[in-house]
Amino acid sequence: MTNKHLIEDLSQRSLLQQASAQEELVEHLGEQCRTVYCGFDPTADSLHIGSLVPLLALKRFQLAGHRPIALAGGATGMVGDPSFKSKERKLNSAEVTAEWTAKIRQQLERFIDFDCGENSAIVLNNLDWTENVGILDFLRDIGKHFSVNAMIQKESVKQRIEREGEGISYTEFSYMILQAYDFAKLNQMHDCTLQIGGSDQWGNITAGIDLTRRLNQQQVYGLTLPLVTKADGGKFGKTEEGTIWLDPARTSVYAFYQFWINTADADVYTFLRYFTFLSPAEIEAIEEADKAARGRPEAQGILAREVTRLVHGEEGLAAAQRISDALFSGDISSLTEEDFGQLKQDGMPSSLLEGETLVEALVQTELASSNKMAREFIGNGAVSVNGEKVSDPAVCLDWNQAFFGKFFLLKRGKKLFHLGYRE
RNA sequence: GGAGGGGUUCCCGAGUGGUCAAAGGGAUCAGACUGUAAAUCUGACGCGUAAGCUUCGGUGGUUCAAAUCCACCCCCCUCCGCCA
Numbered sequence: 001m002t003n004k005h006l007i008e009d010l011s012q013r014s015l016l017q018q019a020s021a022q023e024e025l026v027e028h029l030g031e032q033c034r035t036v037y038c039g040f041d042p043t044a045d046s047l048h049i050g051s052l053v054p055l056l057a058l059k060r061f062q063l064a065g066h067r068p069i070a071l072a073g074g075a076t077g078m079v080g081d082p083s084f085k086s087k088e089r090k091l092n093s094a095e096v097t098a099e100w101t102a103k104i105r106q107q108l109e110r111f112i113d114f115d116c117g118e119n120s121a122i123v124l125n126n127l128d129w130t131e132n133v134g135i136l137d138f139l140r141d142i143g144k145h146f147s148v149n150a151m152i153q154k155e156s157v158k159q160r161i162e163r164e165g166e167g168i169s170y171t172e173f174s175y176m177i178l179q180a181y182d183f184a185k186l187n188q189m190h191d192c193t194l195q196i197g198g199s200d201q202w203g204n205i206t207a208g209i210d211l212t213r214r215l216n217q218q219q220v221y222g223l224t225l226p227l228v229t230k231a232d233g234g235k236f237g238k239t240e241e242g243t244i245w246l247d248p249a250r251t252s253v254y255a256f257y258q259f260w261i262n263t264a265d266a267d268v269y270t271f272l273r274y275f276t277f278l279s280p281a282e283i284e285a286i287e288e289a290d291k292a293a294r295g296r297p298e299a300q301g302i303l304a305r306e307v308t309r310l311v312h313g314e315e316g317l318a319a320a321q322r323i324s325d326a327l328f329s330g331d332i333s334s335l336t337e338e339d340f341g342q343l344k345q346d347g348m349p350s351s352l353l354e355g356e357t358l359v360e361a362l363v364q365t366e367l368a369s370s371n372k373m374a375r376e377f378i379g380n381g382a383v384s385v386n387g388e389k390v391s392d393p394a395v396c397l398d399w400n401q402a403f404f405g406k407f408f409l410l411k412r413g414k415k416l417f418h419l420g421y422r423e
Numbered sequence: 424g425g426a427g428g429g430g431u432u433c434c435c436g437a438g439u440g441g442u443c444a445a446a447g448g449g450a451u452c453a454g455a456c457u458g459u460a461a462a463u464c465u466g467a468c469g470c471g472u473a474a475g476c477u478u479c480g481g482u483g484g485u486u487c488a489a490a491u492c493c494a495c496c497c498c499c500c501u502c503c504g505c506c507a
Contacts, residue, residue, distance in 0.1 A: 232461095234450095258459080265460060296458035328459060373452085376467065380453050393472090413452075415459045 006064035012280040013273035015057065017199040017224040020209060025221045028193065029066065033119050036061045036194040037186050039126070039179065040108060041073035041081060042100035046247035047107050049237045049259075050198075053225050053274055055111050056310070057196055058121075062112055063277070067119040069192060070108040074101040074127030076179055082172035083156035083200045091171075101125060107246055111310075122190065126182045129189075142181055145214045146207070151176060154203035176207045183208025184215045192220070199224040228274060231266035246311055252347020253312045257320030258415070260304035268299040276306040319346035327409075327417050332387050337404045343419060350419035353408065358385065358395050361420055367412040377412055384411045 007026050010016050019025055028034065038054045040047060047055070058068040077097045080089045092100070105123055112121035152161055154176070160168040183205070186192035195205050205222035212220045228236040237244050244259050245251040251259075263271055272283045290297035308317045323343055326335055335343075344350045353361050359374040362383065368374035375393040377383050383390050386401070386409050399422065402408050408420040 261459065263460090265458095268460095296460080300458090300460085324459090369452095370470065372469095372471070373467085375472080377453065380466080382453050413454095 019223040035192040037069035039071040042077040072105040074125040075130040156203040179204040180207040180211040184212040253316040253320040254347040353420040365418040
């Protein structure tokens with residue numbers, strides 16, 4: 001029932017960064033339904049697209065017949081993972097962490113199947129088995145198994161230990177132990193035998209493997225996925241507007257869809273492998289076809305559709321496409337009054353206009369950062385109102401010209417739109 | 424504790440009394456080209472329609488005039504000593 005080619009598939013997708021005892025692991029996974037876990041710490045009230053790789057990996061394991069456990073880090077989130085972080089981070093209050101954990105948990109639940117027989121998913125919160133552990137028990141029963149000598153050798157904390165002027169608190173240094181304890185505990189309670197995570201988690205994962213062996217006399221495994229990077233060296237998952245979140249309240253479905261549409265050619269096939277369930281063969285076919293066409297590639301559109309559907313569902317995708325089509329086809333005049341209302345609903349950036357002039361409107365909608373910039377954009381021919389290019393910086397907005405008397409579609413540059421309206 | 428180096432506009436980094444809103448590079452943004460690409464070229468890149476205003480770690484001071492000089496303070500780095 002389990003798919004023996006899972007690891008091979010991951011490898012073809014370049015999703016295998018590190019694995020412990022890989023051959024043994026392949027055999028282990030091939031034998032029967034195994035339980036695999038991945039943790040997500042509540043560092044915000046939403047996951048962002050960086051978490052998508054491990055999250056989808058859990059799903060890949062489920063599709064291959066294994067049982068996924070998505071772990072919300074209600075406990076680990078209280079402490080803060082120092083792995084490869086250059087600075088000590090400030091702690092959030094227990095209330096905030098609890099609130100965020102609940103939200104993360106809800107998001108996790110949408111990605112995996114809870115009703116598919118023996119490999120139905122489980123979502124857990126590690127606070128459940130850590131909050132009542134006494135400090136003395138913890139030090140004696142768990143701490144005893146850790147060698148500080150080994151802990152400080154881990155690459156993930158090395159720079160914090162060696163770097164002058166920084167340093168690491170005992171709190172963050174203990175993170176590894178806490179995460180290791182999760183693994184051992186999940187092994188005990190749910191027969192979990194594999195932990196996956198981003199490659200920055202390798203140190204924590206191996207710590208868990210060691211602890212489980214010592215505590216439970218069980219051999220368990222670890223596997224890491226690559227951290228997503230862009231070919232041009234830029235940070236993945238950020239735009240000038242900030243992080244791309246999974247929560248549509250933080251990143252609209254439209255902005256989400258556009259993020260993927262704008263993927264560079266140099267990255268798009270890699271991202272198809274990372275972020276979709278299209279088979280490597282299909283992706284290769286897309287790449288071949290794009291190459292042969294020598295025009296606009298299909299890949300970005302496919303990527304955007306697949307990922308948007310995964311994260312925001314069929315409806316979210318439809319909304320994102322509706323907005324994108326209206327804006328980029330240039331055929332705005334065909335939109336009805338309801339359509340405009342819908343654009344707002346669907347996450348089209350919009351705001352109530354109060355000023356008189358176009359310059360004021362641009363600043364108010366944040367399409368321009370200052371009057372000066374607004375004037376420059378207008379002068380450059382970078383601004384259009386309701387599809388008409390405007391080049392006179394002095395123009396006022398005439399509401400008689402507005403769509404349905406209340407909507408102005410403002411555009412700055414080639415792909416930045418904003419809906420200005422009045423009540 | 425001693426000796427030295429340094430903190431400049433988003434980042435790197437020049438600038439040591441006026442010609443400095445501050446070289447150069449990167450990032451970013453706009454225009455052309457295009458595929459809502461890439462590369463390239465052009466332009467912008469503190470705020471202000473402008474006169475002008477506010478910036479060069481902080482606070483005071485010298486001066487007609489300071490990022491540039493002086494005093495004190497804060498922070499970072501390197502080396503030596505101390506702890507051993």
